Amino acid sequence: EAEVAQSPRYKITEKSQAVAFWCDPISGHATLYWYRQILGQGPELLVQFQDESVVDDSQLPKDRFSAERLKGVDSTLKIQPAELGDSAMYLCASSFPGTLNEQFFGPGTRLTVL
Amino acid sequence: AQSVTQLDSQVPVFEEAPVELRCNYSSSVSVYLFWYVQYPNQGLQLLLKYLSGSTLVESINGFEAEFNKSQTSFHLRKPSVHISDTAEYFCAVSKAAGNKLTFGGGTRVLVKP
Numbered sequence: 179e180a181e182v183a184q185s186p187r188y189k190i191t192e193k194s195q196a197v198a199f200w201c202d203p204i205s206g207h208a209t210l211y212w213y214r215q216i217l218g219q220g221p222e223l224l225v226q227f228q229d230e231s232v233v234d235d236s237q238l239p240k241d242r243f244s245a246e247r248l249k250g251v252d253s254t255l256k257i258q259p260a261e262l263g264d265s266a267m268y269l270c271a272s273s274f275p276g277t278l279n280e281q282f283f284g285p286g287t288r289l290t291v292l
Numbered sequence: 293a294q295s296v297t298q299l300d301s302q303v304p305v306f307e308e309a310p311v312e313l314r315c316n317y318s319s320s321v322s323v324y325l326f327w328y329v330q331y332p333n334q335g336l337q338l339l340l341k342y343l344s345g346s347t348l349v350e351s352i353n354g355f356e357a358e359f360n361k362s363q364t365s366f367h368l369r370k371p372s373v374h375i376s377d378t379a380e381y382f383c384a385v386s387k388a389a390g391n392k393l394t395f396g397g398g399t400r401v402l403v404k405p
Contacts, residue, residue: 218398221395222395223392269335283335286335
């Protein structure tokens with residue numbers, strides 16, 4: 179069964195360092211989402227791509243976060259510099275046009291900033 | 293803007309007992325409604341969804357949810373839980389196909405033997 183892949187699964191870093199997360203959506207899924215899930219809360223959208231274009235990045239802290247999906251397939255989310263408050267689970271999801279918004283989630287990357 | 297409220301942050305329940313997880317939403321437009329389940333150290337899995345039609349929707353593992361437009365609710369129920377249902381459950385809404393999901397804060401279900 180096709181799945182959304184994410185790496186790394188776990189990342190520990192010190193504040194002020196740079197970190198990057200990678201996501202490979204299900205083949206053929208044009209829409210890709212990055213969510214942040216703080217411990218004890220529901221996920222919140224950071225950025226949404228349609229193919230290689232950003233559709234919604236209104237909640238992305240653009241002073242330190244960046245996201246790209248250069249060829250409209252896999253995507254990278256970067257944080258530079260990392261802050262203590264960035265400790266969270268970062269979830270990637272993808273969906274196929276016409277499936278009425280059924281989003282398929284990857285296993286996530288758990289980031290700990292020390 | 294939409295918002296989702298899950299009224300219970302934790303629900304302890306004995307095995308084979310029924311469980312209900314409450315979800316209320318607010319939105320100025322029609323929405324699609326979803327329940328996702330998250331097992332420890334895993335991503336979210338879609339449990340069931342309401343898009344249109346019958347207000348009662350069911351999942352393959354015995355959960356059901358009922359859309360109540362007048363009360364803006366989408367409560368999740370299961371008549372008899374198993375140990376394996378221990379997980380966190382998230383209610384979510386979306387304005388339209390392809391739009392972002394807005395999640396509630398989650399309800400942690402702990403099934404006790």
